[in-house]
Amino acid sequence: MTLDIVTIPCLSDNYAYLLHDAASGDTAVVDVPEAAPILRVLQEKGWRLGTILLTHHHPDHVQGVDELRAATNAQVIGAAADRHRLPALDAAVSEGDAVRVGGEEGRVIDVSGHTVGHVAFHFPQTAALFSADSLMACGCGRLFEGTPAMMWESLSKLMSLPPETRVYSGHEYTTGNIAFALTIEPENGMLKSRQTEVAALRARMQPTVPSTLSEELATNPFLRPGEAGIRRKLGFGSDAEDAEVFAEIRHRKDAF
Numbered sequence: 001m002t003l004d005i006v007t008i009p010c011l012s013d014n015y016a017y018l019l020h021d022a023a024s025g026d027t028a029v030v031d032v033p034e035a036a037p038i039l040r041v042l043q044e045k046g047w048r049l050g051t052i053l054l055t056h057h058h059p060d061h062v063q064g065v066d067e068l069r070a071a072t073n074a075q076v077i078g079a080a081a082d083r084h085r086l087p088a089l090d091a092a093v094s095e096g097d098a099v100r101v102g103g104e105e106g107r108v109i110d111v112s113g114h115t116v117g118h119v120a121f122h123f124p125q126t127a128a129l130f131s132a133d134s135l136m137a138c139g140c141g142r143l144f145e146g147t148p149a150m151m152w153e154s155l156s157k158l159m160s161l162p163p164e165t166r167v168y169s170g171h172e173y174t175t176g177n178i179a180f181a182l183t184i185e186p187e188n189g190m191l192k193s194r195q196t197e198v199a200a201l202r203a204r205m206q207p208t209v210p211s212t213l214s215e216e217l218a219t220n221p222f223l224r225p226g227e228a229g230i231r232r233k234l235g236f237g238s239d240a241e242d243a244e245v246f247a248e249i250r251h252r253k254d255a256f
């Protein structure tokens with residue numbers, strides 16, 4: 001049995017995700033940009049929310065928590081490292097801890113970089129990763145708090161997950177991310193096809209998430225600092241550290 005996942009667009013470009021275990025009826029949500037769209041889907045589906053999982057403290061990921069908690073009585077789980085700046089937590093978790101949705105156990109992965117204390121949730125049976133503003137579709141989150149080396153270490157952990165893992169990230173930024181990626185790798189054929197697929201999805205107003213980790217490994221420049229072509233383009237030799245090349249790609253994206 002795997003979890004059913006429902007993508008819920010919130011605010012202008014955020015996503016919340018419902019995770020539902022049909023056997024037990026248990027339901028969780030990852031991030032709460034606003035309560036109303038989440039409550040609407042819970043009602044349509046007839047699901048009862050048991051758990052709210054938080055990835056990081058930014059308002060566009062947590063500002064609906066109090067309203068959603070009041071309406072559902074759900075337990076709120078977030079990073080111990082971020083406890084002081086998250087809504088009140090019922091449980092605080094760190095790297096390696098388990099979070100349960102019905103019969104499936106998810107793992108907490110520390111993915112600091114965008115913020116220090118940002119966590120991702122990996123559900124291996126369902127092959128789903130909720131990465132919010134760490135690994136994003138064809139991109140990664142801006143480094144508001146962490147260093148490039150820290151974000152590179154976080155992304156490296158995610159890169160070692162099974163390639164079929166679906167990546168549910170926090171925002172609909174894919175069109176812009178691909179436009180930037182093409183400045184780094186203009187000749188990447190898979191990236192060019194991804195641009196066509198994403199344009200077709202957006203023309204129909206459909207989400208471009210989830211992607212798969214294998215797709216990210218092949219097209220996301222932030223996961224590809226080891227590629228010889230990228231290194232040549234950016235003026236790095238084969239002796240450069242991946243983290244240095246990553247830092248340069250992130251720097252160019254900030255200026256893009």
Ligand SMILES: [Zn+2]
Binds near residue numbers: 056058061114133
């Ligand atoms: Zn954020």
